[in-house]
Amino acid sequence: MMRSMTALVITAFVLTASACSPTSPSYPGRPEILATTPTMKTASGTVTAVLNGQAFSADSDLIKVGASNGVFALQAVGPSGGSRFQVSFSLAAGGPGSYAIPGSGTGIGNSASLASDRSSWAANNLTGSGTIEITSLTPTSAAGTFSLTLQPTATGAVGTYNVAAGTFNVIF
Numbered sequence: 001m002m003r004s005m006t007a008l009v010i011t012a013f014v015l016t017a018s019a020c021s022p023t024s025p026s027y028p029g030r031p032e033i034l035a036t037t038p039t040m041k042t043a044s045g046t047v048t049a050v051l052n053g054q055a056f057s058a059d060s061d062l063i064k065v066g067a068s069n070g071v072f073a074l075q076a077v078g079p080s081g082g083s084r085f086q087v088s089f090s091l092a093a094g095g096p097g098s099y100a101i102p103g104s105g106t107g108i109g110n111s112a113s114l115a116s117d118r119s120s121w122a123a124n125n126l127t128g129s130g131t132i133e134i135t136s137l138t139p140t141s142a143a144g145t146f147s148l149t150l151q152p153t154a155t156g157a158v159g160t161y162n163v164a165a166g167t168f169n170v171i172f
Contacts, residue, residue, distance in 0.1 A: 051162075052081070059077055092110060096135055099134065102126075130149060130150075
């Protein structure tokens, strides 16, 4: 189970990061859109949310954050409702503020995903929606809130997945 979750975490982050890549087919000729995916670092702190009505709290050793060159990314893995999930998002965000999915301008590559060992859901410039509010962002810490309405992206995923009351407070 742990090996499959590790593979899932890597796969889900690669999908999220590749959606933000300047070479992504979604943004041909637009190198200014999330031109650099930040290096992810293990973080300490908390990431919590309510996933379709079930509490989620990330495992403290499975939180990763990247923040550089105007891009902020977070991924967190933990239990909810008897399953394990990875919540992740990547934004064109250089500081505190409210960031929408789908974004506009340089934020057009803003994206979020939720993955389990059986299914995945997403919000990006083509599907789903969300808001991430960054209340504090320094070179070594970040805090804020998030809410997401995610759409199925893989076989086995059925219906909309709602992520409510999301919070993050991390040191990296």
